[in-house]
Amino acid sequence: MRIRRLIIEQSKRAHVGHIGSALSIADILVALFSGIVDPERDTFILSKGHAALAQYCVLAELGVISRQMLDTYCGDDSQLGVHPDHTLPGITFSTGSLGHGPSLGAGVALAKRIAGKPGRVFVLMSDAELNEGSVWEALMFAGHHHLENLTVILDNNGQQALAPTAEVIDLSGISGLVAALGWECRRADGHNVGALTDAVATTLPGNPLFVIADTVAGKGVSFMERQVKWHYLPVNETQFAQAVEEIG
Numbered sequence: 001m002r003i004r005r006l007i008i009e010q011s012k013r014a015h016v017g018h019i020g021s022a023l024s025i026a027d028i029l030v031a032l033f034s035g036i037v038d039p040e041r042d043t044f045i046l047s048k049g050h051a052a053l054a055q056y057c058v059l060a061e062l063g064v065i066s067r068q069m070l071d072t073y074c075g076d077d078s079q080l081g082v083h084p085d086h087t088l089p090g091i092t093f094s095t096g097s098l099g100h101g102p103s104l105g106a107g108v109a110l111a112k113r114i115a116g117k118p119g120r121v122f123v124l125m126s127d128a129e130l131n132e133g134s135v136w137e138a139l140m141f142a143g144h145h146h147l148e149n150l151t152v153i154l155d156n157n158g159q160q161a162l163a164p165t166a167e168v169i170d171l172s173g174i175s176g177l178v179a180a181l182g183w184e185c186r187r188a189d190g191h192n193v194g195a196l197t198d199a200v201a202t203t204l205p206g207n208p209l210f211v212i213a214d215t216v217a218g219k220g221v222s223f224m225e226r227q228v229k230w231h232y233l234p235v236n237e238t239q240f241a242q243a244v245e246e247i248g
Contacts (some may be wrong), residue, residue: 002029004247006070008055012240014074016082022054022217022231024157024190025124028213029058031196032122032153038127039064041119043108045093045099048126048155049083050070055091072235099132101125102152106142109150109208120203120225123152128160131169142208143182150208151200152183154192157217161231175212183210220247 003026011019025048037044046055055072060070067078072078074096080087083096105123110117129135130242144149154174158165165171179185188199199211202248217231218224221243235243 001026001030001220001247003054003057004174005244006060006245007053008221008235008240008243010053010057010070010073012235013071015234016053016074017230017232017234018050018053018082019221019222019233019235020159020227021048021051021126021157022057023219023221023224024215024217025051025155026057026219027191027193028124028153028155028196028215029054031193031200032124033058033062034193034197036197036200037122039090041117043092043105043119043121043207044110045101045105045121045123046091047096047123047129048098048103049056049095050085051126052080052082052095052209055084062090068100083175084192085207088187091109098129099134100125101129102142105150105152106138108146109142109147110145110156112149112164113147121150122200125152125154126160127154127156127174128164128170129172131160139178139181139183139210141246146154146182146206147208147241148203148206151203152208153200153209153211153213155215157190157213157215159217159226159228159231160215163228169226175210178210183208183211185212187212189213193221222246
């Protein structure tokens with residue numbers, strides 16, 4: 001896939017990590033921006049801002065930013081930092097302080113309703129962000145106010161910065177918890193674009209939508225998959241060559 005190859009190429013050129021997180025969400029972004037998200041009326045928020053490279057690559061493929069701009073990623077005077085900035089075309093909110101995305105999304109969804117504006121709000125968040133109390137406030141708020149124009153997609157890759165998520169806080173019962181707060185909860189293979197599209201495309205009247213996308217951190221590169229260390233590490237020349245060969 002071109003998005004995965006771009007992620008590897010840009011991270012290698014910039015000598016920057018967070019590769020595993022970016023590879024984890026590549027298919028989710030492809031599903032969303034291949035026909036679900038309408039930039040003219042919808043709002044997309046990348047709550048897991050450290051995976052912004054994946055979003056930059058998608059924006060470049062869509063022509064929202066140029067390939068020349070993408071090639072400045074993490075360079076001097078570049079708008080493309082490790083975390084996304086709202087001054088960049090295609091970026092609605094600056095993110096990176098984890099746990100804020102669902103609250104921002106709930107606010108935008110309610111504002112759209114009050115203003116009578118059409119369109120949906122999509123928030124892509126990491127599973128580790130569920131450790132943050134602000135996320136649960138947002139989930140309760142959205143369920144209580146029946147924000148049916150809000151969709152949260154959980155990148156359920158089972159890893160966070162320093163350990164497997166299950167070792168920090170077990171999320172095995174997340175679907176029941178979210179449903180109890182008034183959300184329509186669905187589950188899909190986070191690397192199957194068709195399944196993701198089916199899960200996200202339609203909503204139920206009166207319910208916000210929560211989609212658990214089961215993913216693999218570092219997807220597509222064998223030595224990165226499910227390895228916590230690739231939350232941070234950049235690749236060397238040998239690793240880069242292997243990753244490019246495996247991605248194709």
